[in-house]
Amino acid sequence: MDAVTAHLGGSNAKVCGTAQHSNFVGTSISYTITTALSMSAISKSNCYHKYGHGADCQHTNNTYIILFGVAQIILSQIPNFHKLSFLSLVAAVMSFAYSSIGLGLSIDRIARGGHVKTSLIGKPIGADLSSADKIWNSFTALGNMAFAYSFSPILVEIQDTIKASPKENMVMKQATFTGIAISTVFYMLCGVLGYAAFGNDAPSNFLTGFGFYDPFWLIDLANVCIIVHLLGAYQVFTQPLFAFLEAQCKRKWPESRFVNHESAIPALPALNFSAFRLVWRSAYVVVTTFVSMLLPFFNEVVGLIGAVAFWPLTVYFPIEMYIARAKIRRLSFTWVWLQILSMICFIISVLAAAGSIRGLIQSVKAFQPFQVES
Numbered sequence: 001m002d003a004v005t006a007h008l009g010g011s012n013a014k015v016c017g018t019a020q021h022s023n024f025v026g027t028s029i030s031y032t033i034t035t036a037l038s039m040s041a042i043s044k045s046n047c048y049h050k051y052g053h054g055a056d057c058q059h060t061n062n063t064y065i066i067l068f069g070v071a072q073i074i075l076s077q078i079p080n081f082h083k084l085s086f087l088s089l090v091a092a093v094m095s096f097a098y099s100s101i102g103l104g105l106s107i108d109r110i111a112r113g114g115h116v117k118t119s120l121i122g123k124p125i126g127a128d129l130s131s132a133d134k135i136w137n138s139f140t141a142l143g144n145m146a147f148a149y150s151f152s153p154i155l156v157e158i159q160d161t162i163k164a165s166p167k168e169n170m171v172m173k174q175a176t177f178t179g180i181a182i183s184t185v186f187y188m189l190c191g192v193l194g195y196a197a198f199g200n201d202a203p204s205n206f207l208t209g210f211g212f213y214d215p216f217w218l219i220d221l222a223n224v225c226i227i228v229h230l231l232g233a234y235q236v237f238t239q240p241l242f243a244f245l246e247a248q249c250k251r252k253w254p255e256s257r258f259v260n261h262e263s264a265i266p267a268l269p270a271l272n273f274s275a276f277r278l279v280w281r282s283a284y285v286v287v288t289t290f291v292s293m294l295l296p297f298f299n300e301v302v303g304l305i306g307a308v309a310f311w312p313l314t315v316y317f318p319i320e321m322y323i324a325r326a327k328i329r330r331l332s333f334t335w336v337w338l339q340i341l342s343m344i345c346f347i348i349s350v351l352a353a354a355g356s357i358r359g360l361i362q363s364v365k366a367f368q369p370f371q372v373e374s
Contacts, residue, residue, distance in 0.1 A: 001244075003156050007321040017244075019312040020153045024241040025288065026305035028234060030147075032068055032292035033301060034205075035230045038223040039064035041208040045223075049216040062293050068231075069289030075235050076242070076281040079271060085161075091232030098225035099186045101218060102207050106193040116199030123200040139355025142348055143303025146310035148187055151179070153313045157240045242281055249276070300359040307352035315345040 001020065005013040040061050047057035075087075125131050159172045194206050207222050253259045262272040295301065319338050322328075328335050 003321065004317055007324045008317070012317070012320075016312065016317055019309060021241055021244065023153050023305060023309035023313065024237050026301070026308070027237045028284075028288040029292050029295075030301050030305055031230045031234045031237070032065055032072075032289060033061075035068045035227050036061040036064035036292070037205065037208040038226040038230075039067070041223045042220045045216045045219050049214075065289055065293050068227075069285050071231060072234055072238075072285045072289075073282045075231065076238065076285055077271075077273075077278060078235060078239070079274075079277070087232040088236055091229045091236070094225040094229035094232075098207065098222040098229070099190065101222040101225070103186075103189055103193060105218070106190075106197040106206070109197040110193065116197070116201070118195060118199045136355045136358050139351045140300065140303040140359050141355075143305075143307035143310075143352030143356045145187075145306070146314075146349065146352055147302050147306030148183060149306070149310055149314045152318070153309060154237060154240055238284070242277075242284075245280070246277065295360070295364070300356050300363060303352060303356035304360065307349050307356055310352070311342075311346045311349035315342055 001013045001017045004016040040059070043059070044057040047055060051057070078087075123129055123134070125134055155172070155176065159168050162168045162171050190206075195202055198206065207219065207226065249256075249259050259276045262274045265271050265273050319342050323335060323338065328338070
C-alpha cells in the first residue's frame with residue numbers, strides 16, 4: 001500500500017489495500033482447507049493400508065480443521081514478519097520435499113504403464129460432462145493457475161526484511177526470478193506428469209485425492225510435509241495483515257493500555273506478550289477456521305482467491321507503478337503493449353472468478369454445512 005501511495009496516490013492505495021487484505025484472508029482459508037485435507041489423507045492412507053482399498057475410510061474434516069486452527073492461534077503470537085525466517089525456511093524445504101515425492105510417484109506410475117485416457121483437449125464431453133461444464137471447469141483452472149502468483153501481495157513486505165547491503169531491490173530481483181523459475185518447473189511437471197499418470201480421472205490434488213495408495217508411508221510423509229509447509233505459509237500471509245490492523249489501532253487509540261502495552265515473557269526474552277495481540281489474532285484464526293469448516297471446497301476456493309488477487313496485485317498495480325516511475329509516455333509503443341497485457345490478464349481474472357464462483361454455487365447446492373466428508 002505504501003508503494004502504491006508513493007507512485008499512484010491515495011485512492012489507488014485503498015483499492016490495493018482492499019485487494020491485498022482480502023487475498024490474505026482468502027489464503028488463510030485456503031491453507032486451512034488444504035492442511036485439513038492432508039491430515040485426512042494420512043488417516044485414510046493408513047486405513048486403506050490396514051483394511052484394503054475398498055474399505056470405508058470416509059470421515060469429516062472438521063477435527064483436522066480445528067486442530068490446524070489451534071496451532072495457528074499459538075503461532076500467531078509471533079510478534080512480526082521479521083521473526084519468521086526460520087519458519088519460512090522450513091516451509092520452503094517441505095515444499096520441495098512433497099513436490100518431489102508427488103513427481104516421483106507420478107513417474108513411477110507412468111513407468112509401470114497402464115491404460116489411462118488422455119488427449120490434447122482433456123476430458124471429453126459426454127454423459128458426465130457437458131460442454132458448458134467443461135468451459136466453466138477450464139475457467140476455474142485458470143484461477144488455480146493464477147493462485148501460483150499469490151506471492152505478489154507480500155513481495156514488498158519480504159523485501160522490507162532484507163538487509164541494506166547488497167541492495168535490497170537487486171537481491172529481491174534475483175530471489176523473485178529464481179523463485180518463479182523453480183515454481184514454474186515444479187508446477188508444469190506436476191501438471192503434465194500428473195495428467196500423464198492419471199489421465200482424465202486425475203484428482204484435483206494427487207497427494208490427497210488418492211490417485212496413489214502405495215507406498216502408504218511415502219504418501220503419509222508427503223502429506224506431513226504439506227502440513228508443516230502450510231503451518232509456516234499461513235503465518236507468512238497473515239503477519240502483514242496483523243501488522244496493518246495493529247498499526248491502525250495504535251494510531252487510533254494511542255492512549256489505550258490494552259492496545260499498546262506489551263510485557264516481557266521471562267521464559268522467552270526475545271518475545272513480548274500483548275493482550276490485544278492475543279485477543280484479536282486468536283479471533284481472526286477462529287473466524288477463518290469457522291469459514292473453512294463452512295465452505296471446505298479446495299479447487300473452487302483456490303481458484304477464486306487466485307482470480308481475485310491476480311490482476312490487481314500481480315499485474316495492474318505493478319504495471320502502473322512502473323509506468324509512473326519510468327515516466328513512460330501515454331500512447332507510446334511501450335505504454336500500449338503494457339496496457340494490452342494488463343487487459344488480457346484482467347479478462348483472464350474475470351473468467352477465472354466466474355468459473356470459481358459458479359463451481360462454489362454448484363458445490364454448495366450438494367452439501368450440508370460442517371458435514372463434508374473426504
